[in-house]
Amino acid sequence: MAKSSSQSLLDRFNNSANALGLVFMLPAAAILLVFLTYPLGLGLWLGLTDTKIGRPGVFIGLENYRSLFNDSVFWLSVFNTIGYTAVASVFKFVLGLILALLLNQNIALKSFMRAIILLPWIVPTTLSAIAFWWMYDSQFSIISWVLVKAGLIDHYIDFLGDRWNARISVVVANIWRGIPFVAISLLAGLQTISPSLYEAATIDGATPWQRFRFITYPLLTPIIAIVMTFSVLFTFTDFQLIYVITRGGPVNATHLMATLSFQRAIPGGQLAEGAAIAMAMVPFLIAAILISFFGLQRRAWQQGSKD
Amino acid sequence: MSKKPVVQSVEEKVYSEGGMDFLLTRQRKFVTVYLPLAVFTFILLFPFYWMTITTFKSNDDIYNYEKNSPFWVFNPTLHNIKKLLFETSYPDWLWNTFLVSVVATAISLFASVLAAYAIERLRFKGSRWIGLSIYGAYLVPPSILFIPLATMVYKLGLFDSRWALILTYPTFLIPFCTWLLMGYFKSIPFELEECALIDGATRVQILWKIVLPLAVPGLISAGIFAFTLSWNEFIYALTFISSSENKTVPVGVLTELVDGDVYHWGSLMAGALFGSLPVALLYSFFVEYYVAGMTGAVKE
Structure with missing residues (x-):
């Protein structure tokens, strides 16, 4: 009796989607709640306290945000972050799209090309950033050496010592790292476009630009929206490239919000202030996620599905 | 013809x-x-070419472009690699990175398979919302989590240990893997599961014997991606680890190979090269899975 009732209980459990779903969700939910949701709330709380390393803080309201509001370095980091994200994303999109269109042609060694082009994205960013750091060296930069040899400049470029040179240098490194992701994702989108559309357009006398503008671009829009949301999101919260190449210097000229947050919180010991800077990134991230959401909606609408 | x-x-x-x-x-x-x-x-x-040839150059050639063309190695030397392997903790860093990546990947795959199956196939109450919140979790960047996580890691007594990384890496691995696997599970026909249910199989048996074997490409994609993401992680490893022998490769190369203002570019490049090779090799064997994983995650 007891055995059969426990069996049927087990059976019922096995066939109940809700109970089984709960158990199956447990490991992932536990890890994410403890190490993702809770820290998010804790970060918000820390930003409202005066916690320092080694000293638990007390609630001080919006004091951190008020002092950040009057902090010129913080505002510099905000503008740097927006500029860095905007410039890098535009170049990543344009160059990535061009590369995707090139790879979509009938070329020799297509899959091999696709494979090696993804390398900058696979290799640890920190390590490729160290290679850029070396190429930007003030005395031994290979870029300067080639330009001097070619007679284009007469003295070595001070890549990382000058404010604007440093900004351009880190943006270039970021674009270099981001192109493969954009290109390969857009290539996957391009490959879903039926060739018959291009044939029909060509027979009707469309120019290559018209074929791009009226076939490729509209059909690619949904995937562009998603890819660029990811790209913007990860560029906006970038930390590694800046930390390796400039550490925010010279004189804070390349500090992003993420690197400033680290700088203040960990070496500086001002955990609360760092947390407040990190939290100040959240509104921008929400904006990016909303864009992604509406991009997805539009995609569903274009495919004529209700879901 | x-x-x-x-x-x-x-x-x-x-x-x-x-x-x-x-x-x-x-x-x-x-x-x-x-x-x-x-x-x-x-x-x-x-940059990879430059990294590689700098690794094998003697100091003489690294800092003198006039004697020999800088674009080739004329006097190849293993000096930089020898220095890296025998005079620094580089082997420790490689081992740490490998261990942390493998364990974090295994934990994440286990949790993700169950979660993705539950969301996609069990269709329990609220599974749609859970699916969306997993997507949301993927969009939470490490650079806004590392400060509160650092205080947590310290309170839990995990500071400066590998466990700090093994437990925090799944926060970005699980959302990614779950999202990827949901796409794969979606492509497995319902009829297979229905047949098994009629034959008396339990849900666990169905997952283990029918769904997982069919989702092997997805598992490989998710696994190698998770491994690569863990291998490349930087900000958590930089914040949570302080002693040299516990560092990972990206952090160790940056913080330990630069002493003061003297940059030993030869060994720095050797460190960067040997830290990149494992993921580059893994990538070369599984290119198609990487591409499928990346584009799958974007398309879903």
Whole structure:
């Protein structure tokens, strides 16, 4: 009796989607709640306290945000972050799209090309950033050496010592790292476009630009929206490239919000202030996620599905 | 060849080329396709080339471009690699990175398979919302979590231990893997599961014996991606680890190989090269899975 009732209980459990779903969700939910949701709330709380390393803080309201509001370095980091994200994303999109269109042609060694082009994205960013750091060296930069040899400049470029040179240098490194992701994702989108559309357009006398503008671009829009949301999101919260190449210097000229947050919180010991800077990134991230959401909606609408 | 009508072979040609570019002449194609492609490839690969040849150069050649052309190694030396392997904790860093990546990946895959199956197939109450919140979790960047996580890691007594990384890496691995696997599970026909249910299989048996074997490509994609993401992680490893022997490769190379203002570029490049090789090798074996994983995650 007891055995059969426990069996049927087990059976019922096995066939109940809700109970089984709960158990199956447990490991992932536990890890994410403890190490993702809770820290998010804790970060918000820390930003409202005066916690320092080694000293638990007390609630001080919006004091951190008020002092950040009057902090010129913080505002510099905000503008740097927006500029860095905007410039890098535009170049990543344009160059990535061009590369995707090139790879979509009938070329020799297509899959091999696709494979090696993804390398900058696979290799640890920190390590490729160290290679850029070396190429930007003030005395031994290979870029300067080639330009001097070619007679284009007469003295070595001070890549990382000058404010604007440093900004351009880190943006270039970021674009270099981001192109493969954009290109390969857009290539996957391009490959879903039926060739018959291009044939029909060509027979009707469309120019290559018209074929791009009226076939490729509209059909690619949904995937562009998603890819660029990811790209913007990860560029906006970038930390590694800046930390390796400039550490925010010279004189804070390349500090992003993420690197400033680290700088203040960990070496500086001002955990609360760092947390407040990190939290100040959240509104921008929400904006990016909303864009992604509406991009997805539009995609569903274009495919004529209700879901 | 001779059996096929001419018209059909033209048609096949159009489809196989995926466009109208057979209308281009050879010279025009060279200028509009191959030349720009070569420029892209050169720029994207040059830093790796530079990293590699610097590794094998003697100090003499690293700092003197006039004697020998800087673009080739004339007196190859293993000096930089020897220094890296025997005078620094580099082998420890490699081992730490490997261990942390493998364990974090295994934990994440286990949790993700169950979660993805539950969301996609069990369709329990609220599974749609859970699916969306997993997507949201993927969009939470480590750079806004590392400060609160650092205080947590410290309170839990995990500071400066591998466990700090093993437990925090799943926060970005699980959302990614779950999202990827949901896409794969979606492509497995419901009928297979229904047949098994009629034959008396339990849900666990169905997952283990029917769904997982069919989702092997997805598991490989998720696994190698998770491994790569863990291997490349930087900000958590930089914040949570302080002693040299517990560091991971990206952090160790940056913080330990630079002493003061003296940059030993030879060993720095050797460290960067050998830290990149494992993921580059893994990548070269599984290119198709990487591409599928990346584009799958974007498309879903």
